[in-house]
Amino acid sequence: MAWSEADAEACLLGRELFGMRFGLERMHRLTTVLGMPQRRFAQVHVVGSNGKSSTTRFVAALLERHGLATGTYVSPHLRSFRERIEVGERPIAPERFAAAVERAAEAAELVERAAPDGDERVTQFELCTAAAFHELAARRVDVAVIEAGLGGRFDATNVIPSRVTVLTGVGLEHTRWLGPTVADIAAEKLAVLRDHSTLVVPPDLDPAARAVADRAAAERHARLVVADPTPRPASAAIDVDVPANISPERRHRSERAAMGALGAFQRRNFALACAAAEAFLGRALDPAAVASAAAETTVPGRMEVVADAPLTIHDGAHNPAGAAALADALGEVVGERRPLVAVVSVLDDKDAAEMLAPLLGVADRLVATRCANPRALSPGTLATLAAQLGHPDAEIVSEPRAAVERARALAGTGGAVVATGSIYLIADLVRDVGDRRASSL
16 A cells, blocks of 8 residues: 555654754765666755755745756755655655655665665665655756755755755754864765866855865866845846835845845845856846746745734844844844844754844844754743843743744734744744654654
């Protein structure tokens, strides 16, 4: 009997106990058993510390509007693993997701049975990635935009011969696995770069990371493209309808309206995606296609407005750089609404103090909570850190939904609430009550 979506979810969740295991040997064996599906479509590989999912979706949207059949693979998800695999900018159907995971699970059993030491269990992420490649090949996409997981060198996605690699940025994260410096982390992420391909980087890339990017491109004879530092994508999106001689204030408002995804950091990600799409196509982008992609592409859980009165925003910023970008963008999105209350949960492998500092710089109140992920810091720890940063009045509400309701009460109808600190917090808030257990990886 064919698997159901619930069967596929249970299979993936069951592999969580195997944790994260670095190395590509299992993935090579797994894709070999599946017939090397990742070689049946072209790829754009997206790596970096922040903005990967957004950039991945933007690149796919741009290429789709230039006549290519596209697929995407992103992580993590909010409600279901099925969200990670999209074709034509839509999550694949439940029955196709179930069939893809079932086929990948069959391949995993063969790989594990043949393992020389008997302990080479395929991980959750490897199985999901293999299922994605299998489905994308079965759907005969022209190009798939693939988001890397943790790092790059030993990430399960690093079995694709990508034509274009996009580095969204590099910050100090996962130093236990990726290294203690920005240069070390950049080297791990850029290990995915292929010979004679194209590397696309943002104009504001950390200087240490930029040095690594320059060296990697030279060593692999790859073309290095630096994305346009001006808000060209937003301008291109509005030039069709808005005269060039309008006031700077009106133009800024129009640029904001032209983007479906809110926030300055999303305009930056879109600009990077435009450079990547242009590099892949080998020609200038069509302005109407750019306008359509900008206006119509949204990113669940990233500066996502989910309610009004008070304005309520979900944003999965999960490290200091992400929190800083969110804090910078909140003024633009929230406007004059006050008070602004932040609901925060942070995992224990993050620099919580560095994340709280920019958020407390713009929020009037803090409600500390704890997402269901077992690695989440206690709300009391977050409140203590907030007090050390000069905000002793943080409230503690352990259950995430109750924390948001408390924040909405504190904000009042004229205020605003932002829930942030971890994508796992956002997942807890959007899943139906009693829904399937979420992955903690």
